[in-house]
Amino acid sequence: MKVIVFPFAGGGKYSFAYLKEMLPEFIKFTVLEYPGRGMRIDDPLLYTLEEIVKDAFEQVKKRIRNEDYVIYGHSMGGLVGFLVCREIEAAGFRKPLKLVVTGCNPPTVRRQRRIAHLPAAQFWEEVMALGGIPQELKDELMLMEFFEPVLRADFKSIEEFRYENKAPISIPIDVFYGSDEGINEKEVNEWKHLSYDEVCVEEVAGDHFFIYRHQTYFSRYFVGLLM
Template identity: 45%
Template structure:
């Protein structure tokens, strides 16, 4: 069974190495303009990103009987929308959608920062916990990452939710207890599927997936081997 994964804003396939190195068939779909796709033009609209990724996801689906979709933060929104497109096209749905670090996708973003000057933008991203600790230790990388982050934030901030048919896929939702997402904002995920939606809080900030690496490795392995491990 494959896990098809989508990273957070500014991320690349290397952002999920802690999973892909330990879990078989953990496949990270990379956005244009970073990682192995660094020479491609970055996209600043969610719909364009979805249309770019969709054929790549379908190609992966064609070579597996069952699969799971996972995304963190921006990747959670991407995964959610990919599931909708697959359902609309009547293509085999995932056994489960797993999302982390993202509130109810129907909620509007109150604050927009993508158009700020670079230094101010970087400071705002740090304030909202949008940069992993490891990256904060290397300020010399700011000039490289800011254009990528701005493109991703632009896509997220300009996204407008459109109500559509509910997913027919169970959803596991994870969020960090210290990342500033309220229970009410998380509860909204239950409105997006006809199947069971399980909400789970873990210790940590927006990048709690790194603080809970062992937990997630075991969790993903349990999904791919069909061994049930209680998560709530």
């Protein structure tokens, strides 16, 4: 059994290490890496969501041959995961058992807060307000300078994305959103129009990075999906 994970803006291979460590060995928890970070540090950054989805789809194709799997994405990763699911269906590949999305409005909802263009101080103020930034990054100017272009590229890709309306996917979707992250209940329920299959939407206590607050809950959730 396999969980294929799409990171949030600025995230990478180790962003979900806490969850991977809590899962039993029979679950292959595979976090994809976007260009320009981690093991792909020498690859040029991508500045459009279309490019990111194309790159992610190429990675997924190599991992979905002969076993059941789930696609999971947090924030930007949820959007990428949904768009990759559309590509999987269009290509006729083996479909995931489920798409799991956390902390992510549906692609039909335009992002209102635009920060990619802001001066450094304001940009980091907005990023910090989202939560989820490790203390070691906050304390190290060189690390912040290294991650800033990565984060700006990711936010630019989200902010400039225009959703192309197509038929819903035929994959069940579980959506979780934080009670304190400013996601509108009416808007998040638009996920229910994006799949012909069952879509479950659940509020969880916490801010945008509520996944770190509910590690045990989500580890048990994924075990339950794949048992």
